[in-house]
Amino acid sequence: MRSPSHAAGSELGPTIKNMTTASENRLAGLIAKIDSREARIGIIGMGYVGLPLALLFSGQRFRVTGFDVEQSRVDKLNAGASYIVRILPSEIQEAQRVGFRATADYSEIAQMDAVIICVPTPLNDHHEPDLSFVTGTVKSIAPWLREGQLIVLESTTYPGTTEEVVVPLLETGNPRSLKVSRSLDEPGVHVAFSPEREDPGNTDVARHDIPKVIGGCGPASTQLASAMYDAIFRSVIPVSNPATAEMTKLLENIYRCVNIALVNELKQLCMRMGIDIHEVIDAAKTKPFGFQAFYPGPGLGGHCIPIDPFYLSWKARQFDFRTRFIELAGEINTAMPYFVIEQIAATLNEQRKSIKGSKILVLGVAYKRDIDDLRESPSLTIIELLREKGAAVAYNDPFFATVGRGRQYDLDMTSAPLDNLGKYDAVVIVTDHSTYDYRAIVEQSQLVVDTRNATKGIDSPKIVRC
Numbered sequence: 201m202r203s204p205s206h207a208a209g210s211e212l213g214p215t216i217k218n219m220t221t222a223s224e225n226r227l228a229g230l231i232a233k234i235d236s237r238e239a240r241i242g243i244i245g246m247g248y249v250g251l252p253l254a255l256l257f258s259g260q261r262f263r264v265t266g267f268d269v270e271q272s273r274v275d276k277l278n279a280g281a282s283y284i285v286r287i288l289p290s291e292i293q294e295a296q297r298v299g300f301r302a303t304a305d306y307s308e309i310a311q312m313d314a315v316i317i318c319v320p321t322p323l324n325d326h327h328e329p330d331l332s333f334v335t336g337t338v339k340s341i342a343p344w345l346r347e348g349q350l351i352v353l354e355s356t357t358y359p360g361t362t363e364e365v366v367v368p369l370l371e372t373g374n375p376r377s378l379k380v381s382r383s384l385d386e387p388g389v390h391v392a393f394s395p396e397r398e399d400p401g402n403t404d405v406a407r408h409d410i411p412k413v414i415g416g417c418g419p420a421s422t423q424l425a426s427a428m429y430d431a432i433f434r435s436v437i438p439v440s441n442p443a444t445a446e447m448t449k450l451l452e453n454i455y456r457c458v459n460i461a462l463v464n465e466l467k468q469l470c471m472r473m474g475i476d477i478h479e480v481i482d483a484a485k486t487k488p489f490g491f492q493a494f495y496p497g498p499g500l501g502g503h504c505i506p507i508d509p510f511y512l513s514w515k516a517r518q519f520d521f522r523t524r525f526i527e528l529a530g531e532i533n534t535a536m537p538y539f540v541i542e543q544i545a546a547t548l549n550e551q552r553k554s555i556k557g558s559k560i561l562v563l564g565v566a567y568k569r570d571i572d573d574l575r576e577s578p579s580l581t582i583i584e585l586l587r588e589k590g591a592a593v594a595y596n597d598p599f600f601a602t603v604g605r606g607r608q609y610d611l612d613m614t615s616a617p618l619d620n621l622g623k624y625d626a627v628v629i630v631t632d633h634s635t636y637d638y639r640a641i642v643e644q645s646q647l648v649v650d651t652r653n654a655t656k657g658i659d660s661p662k663i664v665r666c
């Protein structure tokens with residue numbers, strides 16, 4: 201998808217046309233390989249980010265190899281099967297027809313022209329960045345590095361990770377003592393950071409329409425990475441260096457986190473004042489400038505918004521800087537599941553009941569509507585808190601037949617059928633999946649606690665919105 205925005209050369213140094221040295225010719229050769237689709241692309245981490253990315257490259261006729269440490273994922277992909285609901289097996293099979301395959305064997309890195317790292321970047325038990333997946337991956341690929349290869353980190357992380365963590369591990373871990381190329385005429389390995397900006401479940405914006413921000417460890421890295429992503433994205437946005445690209449991703453997610461905290465706080469105030477926060481937001485968003493609507497809910501979920509701000513707070517401390525705004529937003533959002541519990545308790549109290557001994561059905565365990573991802577989902581916290589208080593808790597979620605054990609929860613539950621809802625003392629809507637018939641749910645239930653405004657437009661004394 202060559203586009204006018206493929207202008208890395210003009211902004212960041214001489215263009216390929218002007219190149220003269222051997223290194224520059226090599227770079228031009230690599231870009232020609234991308235243009236002709238001969239370049240082989242390796243993607244490490246076949247998860248929610250890596251697998252769709254692999255399919256995008258396959259869709260543009262690149263031969264893609266997906267690397268993953270989980271053998272079961274490798275086997276499924278090679279059998280033409282999918283383990284992500286929104287990716288159809290037919291899409292995997294179509295990619296296979298242009299050469300897509302998966303492997304757990306890192307020695308195949310040597311055959312790749314570009315390697316893109318999409319492994320998890322969670323927090324550890326102390327709420328600090330856990331870069332072990334990134335460092336483990338980089339250590340595994342370093343022995344197989346080749347001159348001229350492009351390595352791109354896509355995992356969300358704090359500014360400085362690419363230069364301070366990835367580059368040293370690549371340079372010290374490869375047996376040929378290859379260095380990262382810092383200028384157009386310097387040979388070596390090319391390294392860049394390019395954040396993944398996907399919004400799972402969002403069907404309004406196609407992935408290839410999301411502009412791709414790229415920060416290389418020098419002009420050659422930026423040019424090469426820009427050429428590669430330009431083949432699959434409508435526009436690429438080169439920035440000065442990897443740290444700028446790393447910070448761009450964090451700014452975007454922190455912007456969301458802070459604004460969601462703001463509406464979560466205002467929701468609580470509005471409830472006390474007898475004002476409907478959703479009506480307020482709907483009115484405010486008619487302003488054609490200076491306002492973007494964010495919506496309150498039961499707390500943050502997913503692999504990004506609840507986690508990424510802590511990456512920056514942690515890094516900021518190295519600079520003797522406290523990110524007070526971010527920490528306050530985190531505090532408000534983290535407290536939301538507890539607020540939901542208070543609301544359930546107050547609602548049951550009105551009925552002369554307590555949480556202890558009540559039968560409660562939680563609707564939705566996915567962290568947001570219509571997706572099969574329950575990482576950091578507020579539902580999990582709400583279920584655990586209800587159980588701790590003595591409720592008999594059941595859940596229903598069309599995307600999860602069972603919920604077992606994760607990094608921070610141990611539930612061992614099976615999705616309950618959506619019938620006989622009258623047997624529950626309360627039905628709590630935590631995830632507003634679009635397949636639910638909310639009117640029927642309200643009709644059949646004794647009491648509905650709605651944390652998502654999913655019952656908007658339904659008038660019933662059984663509904664408590666919070």
Ligand SMILES: NC(=O)c1ccc[n+]([C@@H]2O[C@H](COP(=O)([O-])OP(=O)(O)OC[C@H]3O[C@@H](n4cnc5c(N)ncnc54)[C@H](O)[C@@H]3O)[C@@H](O)[C@H]2O)c1
Nearest residue numbers: 245246247248249268269270318319320321337355356396
């Ligand atoms: N999921 C999203 O919507 C989203 C959006 C933007 C950014 N991100 C970022 O992208 C990165 C990846 O997230 P994800 O949601 O795809 O994670 P994921 O857990 O869905 O997938 C990660 C994959 O990496 C594999 N893996 C782990 N260690 C590996 C190793 N050493 N070698 C090979 N494979 C390995 C895992 O088995 C898994 O298949 C994270 O940094 C995340 O913050 C995610």
